[in-house]
Amino acid sequence: MKINICGVNVSAYKNVVFSLIKIYGIGYKTSVKICKNLKIENKKLIKLNETEKISLIESIRKITIENNLKMLIKENLKRILNLNNFKSFRHKKKLPCRGQRTKTNAKTRKKMNYENI
Incomplete structure (x- = not known):
């Protein structure tokens, strides 16, 4: 059920x-809190009461979750890409942009299939 x-x-x-961990944007620490x-x-x-369910839903609604969070992440990434700085060029080339080495590592980052941003 x-x-x-x-x-x-x-x-x-x-x-x-x-069970709260299944919601996108709520991890273990947030659900414990x-x-x-x-x-x-x-x-x-x-086994929750109606009052407990209502208070749980109200506290979850204060957090940005699901589609709102996904849209916020996309907007932040688009903002970074429009800056035309070192980090945005690394994003566009699908390379690590936080100073990691690329000689031996970063194979998974290079293989990643990103949507057309």
Whole structure:
């Protein structure tokens, strides 16, 4: 059984901390922090009260997640590409842009298939 939280189907029989990780933009540390603030650490999602569910959804809505976060990342990358500096040229050539070496490593970075940005 799955429960819809903020447009994402999340498993109801898992612990709340681990079920929130399925949402894009919420990792383990963020989900632990949310659960500590709401004091619902060791509960399954299906056993939450209505008030706890409502407070959980409200706290998640304060965070940028899913499509909003993906659009924000794309906008930041486009902004970097339009600057025409060293970092943007490295991005365009699909090479590492944070000072890593390329003689022996960076094989996976060179192989990556990026969408047309």
